[in-house]
Amino acid sequence: MADTTSRPAVRRPLSPHLQIYRPMLTMMMSITHRITGAGLYLGTLLLAWWLIAAATDAKSFAFVSDILTSFLGRIVLFGFTWALFHHMLGGVRHFIWDSGRGMDHPQREQLAQATLIGGVVLTILVWIVAYMVR
Secondary structure, eight states, X not given: OOOOSSSOOOOXXXXXXXXXXXXXXXXXXXXXXXXXXXXXXXXXXXXXXXXXXXXXXXXXXXXXXXXXXXXXXXXXXXXXXXXXXXXXXXXXXXXXXXXXXXXXXXXXXXXXXXXXXXXXXXXXXXXXXXXXXX
């Protein structure tokens, strides 16, 4: 076995952590993309619950509809809609990056801003149209 006591101590660089990095928009968008992906799992369970209740009977469907059309239910559905659009636009952004485009500094920030703004705008438009049709 090698004797390590006679060698001088080597100071190795520490691995940078989140405390070292300055938060950037693309970093926050990456974290949000992961969170919305997890949220979409929960929203899909709500959608499946609604579809199963619709296929079961009128009493079950009325129960689920009452929950989803309550104030809290609409907030959850609004968040699910935003998560869906935000995650979709984040996927489009990554698809653009996979093609080798948009990796320079101004385009990278512009794509992140477009994803953020586009998700909010599309969510609001869908809800406006849904209330107008209703």
